[in-house]
Structures are given as C-alpha cells and as structure tokens.
Amino acid sequence: MEKAKLKYIEEQCNQMLTGLYRLRHIDEDEGRLQLCTVIMVRSGIEIIAAALKRPVKITCDKNVYLKEVTCAGIRFSQMGFYPRIK
Secondary structure (H helix, E strand, O other), X not given: OOHHHHHHHHHHHHXXXXXXXXXXXXXXXXXXXXXXXXXXXXXXXXXXXXXXXXOOEEEEOOOEEEEXXXXXXXXXXXEEEOOOOO
C-alpha cells in the first residue's frame, strides 16, 4: 500500500482518537457521559494496524474470533466467523 494512503488513514484514526479522548474527559467529574471505547470495523483491520504501527491481536471464542488493534485506550475491532463444516 502506498505511503500517502497509509498516512491518510493514520491521520483519520488519530482524529477519531483525539475526539473520543476529548469527549471522554469533558464530563469526567459529573459522570453523566459514558462512551464506548471500541470502534467496530467491517474489514481492513490490518490496514489500520499498519497505519497506526500497532500489532493485531486475535482473540478466539467458540463461534467467532476478534482481530483488535489498541491505540490510546481505544480499540479498533473486527469480528470474523469460523467456516461451517457440513
């Protein structure tokens, strides 16, 4: 993947992370604002990991697996399903 595209993805992810970080700390004392720290993606978690220069962690469960990239306390997560054997 070309460097310009990876740089663009990195900038967009960092903007999301900064926005969520700011929102999380606006209402810190009152406790009324609760945000989810997981951003679900449909595909392309490896591209996000490459852009953020972070490893992809894979968590396995009985029916599904999760590929996750964590950056600044926010998790990008992609769910996958195991193939069915008939």
